[in-house]
Amino acid sequence: MIERLIAFDTTSRNSNLDLIHEVRDYLAGFGIESELTYDAEGRKANLYATLGPTDRGGIALSGHTDVVPVDGQDWSSDPWRVVERDGRLYGRGTCDMKAFIAITLAKVPVFLERGLETPIHLCFSFDEEVGCVGVRHLLAALAKREVRPRACIIGEPTSMRVVTGHKGKVSARCRVRGLECHSSLAPQGVNAVQAAARVIARLDDMAREKAERGPFDEAYDVPHTTVHTGVVQGGTALNIVPRDCSFEFEFRNLPGDEPMALLDEIKAYAHQEIEPAMKAIDPATGISWEPISSFLSLATPEEAEVVVLAKALAAANDTTKVSFGTEAGLFADQGMPAVVCGPGSIEQAHKPDEFVSLEQLALCERFMERLMDRVCAG
Numbered sequence: 051m052i053e054r055l056i057a058f059d060t061t062s063r064n065s066n067l068d069l070i071h072e073v074r075d076y077l078a079g080f081g082i083e084s085e086l087t088y089d090a091e092g093r094k095a096n097l098y099a100t101l102g103p104t105d106r107g108g109i110a111l112s113g114h115t116d117v118v119p120v121d122g123q124d125w126s127s128d129p130w131r132v133v134e135r136d137g138r139l140y141g142r143g144t145c146d147m148k149a150f151i152a153i154t155l156a157k158v159p160v161f162l163e164r165g166l167e168t169p170i171h172l173c174f175s176f177d178e179e180v181g182c183v184g185v186r187h188l189l190a191a192l193a194k195r196e197v198r199p200r201a202c203i204i205g206e207p208t209s210m211r212v213v214t215g216h217k218g219k220v221s222a223r224c225r226v227r228g229l230e231c232h233s234s235l236a237p238q239g240v241n242a243v244q245a246a247a248r249v250i251a252r253l254d255d256m257a258r259e260k261a262e263r264g265p266f267d268e269a270y271d272v273p274h275t276t277v278h279t280g281v282v283q284g285g286t287a288l289n290i291v292p293r294d295c296s297f298e299f300e301f302r303n304l305p306g307d308e309p310m311a312l313l314d315e316i317k318a319y320a321h322q323e324i325e326p327a328m329k330a331i332d333p334a335t336g337i338s339w340e341p342i343s344s345f346l347s348l349a350t351p352e353e354a355e356v357v358v359l360a361k362a363l364a365a366a367n368d369t370t371k372v373s374f375g376t377e378a379g380l381f382a383d384q385g386m387p388a389v390v391c392g393p394g395s396i397e398q399a400h401k402p403d404e405f406v407s408l409e410q411l412a413l414c415e416r417f418m419e420r421l422m423d424r425v426c427a428g
Contacts, residue, residue, distance in 0.1 A: 051152035053132045055115075056141040062116040062179045065093045069115055073097055073174065076155060080162055087187040094176040096188040101158060102166025102425070109359070109425065110171040110199035110386065112377065113151045113206075114178030114185070117143040123402035138405040145394035145406045150205030150414065153393070157418045164426035171199045178377055181221075181343025185377045189384050201356035202381040205392030207399055207406075208372065210413040212360045213390035215269065215371035218347030218379060220309040221300035223340040224249060224320070226284075229332045230293035239291035240328045240335045243284040246295040249320050249337070250279050253299055256312065267304050269371040275303045276373075277312070298342060302373065305349035346379030350387055360389045363420045364413075372396070391417070 058069040074084040077099050086095040102108065120129045120142055127133040129142035139149070151174060161170055176184035192198045206213075226249075228242030257277035266273045277299070284295025303309040320337045328335040350357055357369065369389075374396055378388035393410035 051156045052139060052144065052149055055148040055152050056132050056143055057130055059130055060116050060143070061119050062177055063119070066115045066176045067093065067095055070095045070097050070174070073155065077158065077172075080158055082158070085191070087191045089176065089184065089187065094184060096176060096184050097172065097174040098188055098191070099172045100169050101161050101172070102169035104169065105197060106169060107197055107200035108166075108169030108171055109356075109421070110173050110202040110381070111154045112173035112175070112185075112202055112204050112381070113147050113154070113392070114175045114377065115148070115151070116176055116179050116184075117146065117148070118179050118400045120402070125402045127403070129404075137408050139408070139411075140403055140405045142404055145207050145404050146396075146399035147206050147392055147394070149394060149406045149411060150392040153411065153414050153418060154205070157415075157422075161422060161426065164422055164428045166425055167427050168425035170421075170425060173199075173202070175377065182345040182375070182377050182380060183343070185380055189380060193384060199381075199386050201359070202378065202386045202388040203356070203360060204376050204378045204381070204388060204390045205414075206374075206376045206390050207392050207394035207396050208370075208390055209395050210364055210391060210393055210410060210417065212357065212364050212366050212369045213372050214348070214350040214352065214357055214369045215267075215305060216348045216375055216378065216390065217270070217275070217302045217304060217373050218309060218345060219300055219302050219375050220313055220344045221298065221342040222313060223296055223298050223342055225338045225340065226295045227335050227338070228291065228293050228295070228328065229335055231291045233289045233291055236291050238331070240331050241291050242295035243292045245324050245328060245337070246282070246284060246297055248324055249316065250282070250297060250299075252319050253277050253279055253316060256316065265304060265307055267371070270304070270373055272373050275301060275307045275309075275312075277301055302375070303347060305347040309344075345375045345377070346383050348376070348379040348382060348388065348390070350378075350382060350389055354387045356387045356389050359424070360391050363417045363424075364391055365416075365420075
């Protein structure tokens with residue numbers, strides 16, 4: 051099943067429909083009906099299906115079907131073909147996160163044979179890698195259902211450790227419109243690059259303030275909210291005062307540290323401290339903002355039913371928190387408490403020669419078998 055899923059190039063820029071239809075047809079072979087929810091163009095879809103009784107809420111097993119690009123990466127084998135060597139399976143998505151989906155699907159006939167008393171819901175989404183976009187369509191459809199999952203396990207790579215918390219993210223693009231002129235007459239123009247640089251410098255100040263003052267949660271490897279500028283574009287030639295500059299930045303926030311307040315703070319600085327001098331030269335200049343992506347943080351209480359369950363399934367006594375984001379916060383926001391637990395290490399995700407170890411797959415299989423013991427009659 052891992053080989054079948056990896057063979058589909060579901061890089062986020064591509065359609066995932068071939069993979070989704072493969073899963074739909076596979077489930078139909080066991081008499082399981084799937085519900086698909088699509089993007090606006092109909093090029094991509096989420097899949098939702100229920101194993102067992104449909105008159106009660108159960109446990110959702112959730113994962114995303116898209117993967118990150120392999121462009122420019124130095125792979126030692128075909129990224130769309132699984133290669134086994136040294137106790138590892140190599141291929142794009144083996145770790146993040148088709149192995150979890152594959153194990154879930156491979157266990158479907160066993161779940162059915164043992165007879166489910168508590169249903170298992172399958173939630174497979176698109177475009178997680180570009181901002182948890184697709185799952186929002188699935189969640190909107192679930193909100194209209196009388197019966198939906200009562201808890202969710204997201205199978206992102208955590209080395210099969212139970213994750214109860216992760217950071218949220220808000221990313222945006224800032225566009226600065228200046229006034230072009232010859233550089234020998236620089237005071238008569240409005241330098242968009244320099245204006246953007248001042249905003250970026252303020253973002254850097256905000257990053258240092260978070261590192262120094264918090265809030266802090268030492269359970270995270272980076273125990274505070276981070277502020278990061280990753281892309282800057284502007285200018286045409288050194289002897290031209292640049293008219294345009296844009297940059298992209300993000301906040302990765304601890305639960306409880308409101309990212310929209312940080313976004314409002316940087317906007318206020320730009321509009322109050324930088325824009326007036328620009329507009330004094332030319333009223334047509336200014337600074338504008340575009341959202342790029344966002345997802346919610348996760349903070350599931352240790353005493354929550356899904357945490358107790360996941361710890362038992364993973365044979366774990368403790369939980370952890372991670373700085374990377376998942377769809378779990380969106381499920382939790384819709385009243386479905388969530389944890390993250392899946393095979394593979396995030397250290398291998400997105401890299402050339404991505405892999406998952408056979409040991410991790412075995413741990414995930416045992417996780418599923420313990421889940422069967424909890425939800426099945428036989």
